Amino acid sequence: MRHLPDLRVNAERLHNAMEKMADIGATPAGGVHRLALSAEDKEARDLLIAWLEDIGLEIIVDDMGNIFGKRPGKNNKLPPVLSGSHLDSAPNGGRFDGALGVLGTLEVLRTIHEKNVETERPIVIVNWTNEEGCRFHPAMAGSGVWSDRLDKKKIHDQRDSQGRIFIDELQKIGYKGTTPAKRFPVHAYFECHNEQGPVLVNGGKVIGVPRGIVGVRWKKVFLKGTANHAGTTPMNARKDALCAAAEMILKVNELPAKMGQDMVATVGEIDNFPNAVNVIPESVHFSIDLRCWNEDLIARAWDQLTTSLEKTARKRGCTFETKESMNLSRSSFNETLCDRLMEISQSLGYPALKMVSGAGHDAAYLAQIAPAAMIFVPSIGGQSHVESENTTWEDCEAGANVLLHGILASAMEK
Ligand code: HGY
Numbered sequence: 001m002r003h004l005p006d007l008r009v010n011a012e013r014l015h016n017a018m019e020k021m022a023d024i025g026a027t028p029a030g031g032v033h034r035l036a037l038s039a040e041d042k043e044a045r046d047l048l049i050a051w052l053e054d055i056g057l058e059i060i061v062d063d064m065g066n067i068f069g070k071r072p073g074k075n076n077k078l079p080p081v082l083s084g085s086h087l088d089s090a091p092n093g094g095r096f097d098g099a100l101g102v103l104g105t106l107e108v109l110r111t112i113h114e115k116n117v118e119t120e121r122p123i124v125i126v127n128w129t130n131e132e133g134c135r136f137h138p139a140m141a142g143s144g145v146w147s148d149r150l151d152k153k154k155i156h157d158q159r160d161s162q163g164r165i166f167i168d169e170l171q172k173i174g175y176k177g178t179t180p181a182k183r184f185p186v187h188a189y190f191e192c193h194n195e196q197g198p199v200l201v202n203g204g205k206v207i208g209v210p211r212g213i214v215g216v217r218w219k220k221v222f223l224k225g226t227a228n229h230a231g232t233t234p235m236n237a238r239k240d241a242l243c244a245a246a247e248m249i250l251k252v253n254e255l256p257a258k259m260g261q262d263m264v265a266t267v268g269e270i271d272n273f274p275n276a277v278n279v280i281p282e283s284v285h286f287s288i289d290l291r292c293w294n295e296d297l298i299a300r301a302w303d304q305l306t307t308s309l310e311k312t313a314r315k316r317g318c319t320f321e322t323k324e325s326m327n328l329s330r331s332s333f334n335e336t337l338c339d340r341l342m343e344i345s346q347s348l349g350y351p352a353l354k355m356v357s358g359a360g361h362d363a364a365y366l367a368q369i370a371p372a373a374m375i376f377v378p379s380i381g382g383q384s385h386v387e388s389e390n391t392t393w394e395d396c397e398a399g400a401n402v403l404l405h406g407i408l409a410s411a412m413e414k
């Protein structure tokens with residue numbers, strides 16, 4: 001590390017900020033329920049903005065609700081170093097997912113603010129809107145629109161499961177900014193995040209530096225059968241949408257074993273109509289989440305799956321339609337930044353390893369338009385997107401220290 005090698009974050013202040021943020025949308029078993037554009041998301045945003053104002057940052061909110069806080073450098077004509085993540089959570093999710101990246105960057109800015117560090121370049125902190133994509137598909141919508149990879153109008157028109165519209169909900173929480181969500185040149189992007197898997201904790205490592213993020217495909221399946229009386233309709237005269245879905249869901253689950261490599265496939269969402277004990281199900285919607293480092297394999301897997309699902313639908317007399325709701329190509333991070341983060345980890349005495357991220361992150365879109373890199377810290381038990389998600393405060397401190405020196409090194413570059 002070339003700059004201020006003895007500089008460290010204030011671990012206690014980071015811990016307090018994380019605890020305060022985790023109070024917003026807190027769930028009984030220690031998680032958070034803070035869906036995008038909810039009242040809890042608004043509360044979290046308001047708290048973040050108050051903290052950013054405390055250290056004199058210039059605040060910008062764009063028309064996707066992305067929040068930016070800018071700290072000037074010596075030369076503000078130079079593209080900034082950008083760092084952050086997201087404050088929205090999965091339903092009954094974890095309190096580290098996303099929050100660590102936003103509050104870790106806040107702690108970095110607080111540290112360099114109180115030490116009066118002057119950097120060559122400006123530093124910008126960001127909170128991206130709707131990273132999770134659980135309420136409004138797709139995931140990483142705020143960063144995807146900002147990076148010019150997703151269509152803003154399409155995202156603004158998205159509806160949640162109750163039919164509420166994204167842009168109305170954004171307006172309602174008061175975060176539809178006037179600045180158009182539009183990328184600006186970025187010198188380097190960093191994101192600190194819990195690993196959300198078992199690799200670091202199983203390997204006894206403190207820091208993970210992913211070389212990239214797997215490709216992610218989300219599809220919605222719509223099945224239409226025929227509703228009828230559960231008591232009077234003979235079994236051979238039924239077009240039961242839920243039985244068709246059940247057969248299909250198992251085919252999704254069996255796919256990765258057939259395709260091999262690191263493929264994973266999940267059906268997480270399902271709606272059944274009319275969902276009544278004595279009515280044969282008329283229509284079912286369910287989601288498919290398919291991920292793999294090998295993009296060709298995903299494409300082949302999807303083709304095979306579609307053929308087999310169509311066959312099942314025909315056999316059960318149901319119509320079958322699919323709608324793609326996310327198509328995130330595999331993203332590779334900047335090798336120079338990754339190597340530098342490994343060196344910084346080593347010089348700080350944190351055992352580190354390079355890996356691949358199975359979880360999607362806003363960094364996936366940033367990597368398509370700027371040099372980007374991530375810093376992972378261990379997830380106890382490899383758990384995430386659950387209330388019991390946990391990381392030790394020492395590991396949060398380690399991640400924030402690596403983030404501090406990663407940001408400093410880039411922000412000092414002329
Ligand atoms: O789906 C994901 O991997 C991320 O948590 N949004």
Ligand code: MN
Pocket residue numbers: 086097098131193360361
């Ligand atoms: Mn996340």
Ligand code: MN
Pocket residue numbers: 090097132385
């Ligand atoms: Mn997540």
